[in-house]
Amino acid sequence: MRNYYWSLRNLILFGGLALIAMVTCREIASIARENTKNVDGILMTGRDEVSELKKRLQALEKKAKIQHPAVKFLPEGKRKRILVTGGAGFVGSHLVDKLMIQGHEVIVVDNFFTGRKRNVEHWLTHENFELIHHDVVEPLYIEVDQIYHLACPASPPHYMFNPIKTIKTSSIGTLNMLGLAKRVDGRLLLASTSEIYGDPEEHPQNENYWGHVNPIGPRACYDEGKRVAETMCYAYKKQEGVDVRVARIFNTYGPRMHMEDGRVVSNFILQALQNLDITIYGDGKQTRSFQYVDDLVDGLIGLMNSDITSPVNVGNPDEHTIEEFATIIKDMVGPTSSKIVHHPATEDDPQRRKPDIEKAFKGFGWRPKMPLKEGLTKTIEYFRAELAQEENNSPNIFLPDGYSNDL
Numbered sequence: 202m203r204n205y206y207w208s209l210r211n212l213i214l215f216g217g218l219a220l221i222a223m224v225t226c227r228e229i230a231s232i233a234r235e236n237t238k239n240v241d242g243i244l245m246t247g248r249d250e251v252s253e254l255k256k257r258l259q260a261l262e263k264k265a266k267i268q269h270p271a272v273k274f275l276p277e278g279k280r281k282r283i284l285v286t287g288g289a290g291f292v293g294s295h296l297v298d299k300l301m302i303q304g305h306e307v308i309v310v311d312n313f314f315t316g317r318k319r320n321v322e323h324w325l326t327h328e329n330f331e332l333i334h335h336d337v338v339e340p341l342y343i344e345v346d347q348i349y350h351l352a353c354p355a356s357p358p359h360y361m362f363n364p365i366k367t368i369k370t371s372s373i374g375t376l377n378m379l380g381l382a383k384r385v386d387g388r389l390l391l392a393s394t395s396e397i398y399g400d401p402e403e404h405p406q407n408e409n410y411w412g413h414v415n416p417i418g419p420r421a422c423y424d425e426g427k428r429v430a431e432t433m434c435y436a437y438k439k440q441e442g443v444d445v446r447v448a449r450i451f452n453t454y455g456p457r458m459h460m461e462d463g464r465v466v467s468n469f470i471l472q473a474l475q476n477l478d479i480t481i482y483g484d485g486k487q488t489r490s491f492q493y494v495d496d497l498v499d500g501l502i503g504l505m506n507s508d509i510t511s512p513v514n515v516g517n518p519d520e521h522t523i524e525e526f527a528t529i530i531k532d533m534v535g536p537t538s539s540k541i542v543h544h545p546a547t548e549d550d551p552q553r554r555k556p557d558i559e560k561a562f563k564g565f566g567w568r569p570k571m572p573l574k575e576g577l578t579k580t581i582e583y584f585r586a587e588l589a590q591e592e593n594n595s596p597n598i599f600l601p602d603g604y605s606n607d608l
């Protein structure tokens with residue numbers, strides 16, 4: 202009897218256990234099924250998020266690619282590390298475009314007095330490009346092969362705004378860059394100017410002409426500053442063996458000129474576009490010869506890579522009076538109610554200017570190519586877009602020729 206009760210008790214016990222095991226298993230299976238569903242759900246959501254992120258990344262990559270115009274690949278032996286001081290300015294940024302497209306590594310140094318970041322923004326994230334916010338009046342320690350030393354305000358209202366700073370930039374700035382060229386055993390090209398000829402008594406101006414400069418006039422901070430900068434180049438060449446090039450740049454115009462540049466081309470175009478008076482200083486009989494910025498850039502690169510160590514004029518000999526120039530621009534801008542008016546002449550304004558460019562042609566085969574009207578058309582379009590940008594707040598990024606503006 203006792204055994205019978207034991208067996209019955211065990212049977213009930215095992216049965217209970219089996220029941221508990223069965224219920225537990227079903228519970229576990231159902232939890233597992235639920236979890237699998239959840240995991241699948243999480244995976245599905247995760248996959249959606251990943252694919253969404255991938256799409257956004259691709260869009261960003263695409264955008265980043267558009268922002269860099271295509272550059273040539275140069276092998277180590279041919280690729281140079283090139284410093285452009287004033288590289289965010291009007292001329293500097295066009296030079297940077299060309300050097301980058303050629304495949305070099307370019308370092309821009311600018312204090313942004315007249316330069317603007319947007320002039321080089323299409324290169325900002327490129328691996329061959331670097332932008333340094335720095336004033337050349339302070340020393341700079343970097344490793345480079347070539348230095349294009351352009352840093353200095355060049356428009357008369359800008360360089361007269363703070364004459365002491367202009368003198369420091371031309372003198373101490375050039376001294377610092379020559380010191381750098383000496384330390385790294387590199388080549389330096391100085392952006393000098395036709396202003397070193399002053400109000401010239403010889404016409405056209407040949408590189409052998411010594412000039413006619415008022416050393417205490419309002420322009421002296423710039424023209425004497427650049428004259429001493431040239432002197433420094435040849436002192437460093439003679440005493441320290443520094444490899445120098447000196448470009449005497451004549452009047453230059455083109456896209457990316459500052460809206461407040463104050464030089465004649467940008468003034469006349471902006472005045473005509475806005476139906477404002479076109480302001481001739483003096484009688485308008487003074488002459489200038491204007492080159493398009495792309496021609497200048499070709500000349501600078503040609504000179505840098507030539508063997509000519511003495512100064513070379515880089516300009517377009519196509520000479521016009523300022524009066525003629527006002528009419529040309531007024532007609533080209535199209536319907537405008539602007540009137541040509543005369544203001545008092547500026548002090549020490551050079552009366553005639555035209556470069557003799559035989560030396561550049563014989564030395565490295567350079568001649569300007571851009572006809573005045575074509576260059577002016579491009580410049581007028583640029584300023585028209587700048588004015589429109591102010592109105593509708595859309596970007597007006599001037600990219601090198603052949604590249605899209607739809608960033």
Ligand SMILES: O=C(O)[C@H]1O[C@H](OP(=O)(O)OP(=O)(O)OC[C@H]2O[C@@H](n3ccc(=O)[nH]c3=O)[C@H](O)[C@@H]2O)[C@H](O)[C@@H](O)[C@@H]1O
Binds near residue numbers: 452466469487550
């Ligand atoms: O490119 C050059 O060789 C040099 O000459 C220019 O100086 P400047 O020729 O006086 O340049 P602008 O200010 O453009 O003046 C050109 C002529 O137009 C006149 N002008 C200028 C502006 C204006 O609104 N109206 C006007 O009649 C000036 O009086 C001057 O006779 C710049 O100062 C320098 O950057 C440059 O190195």
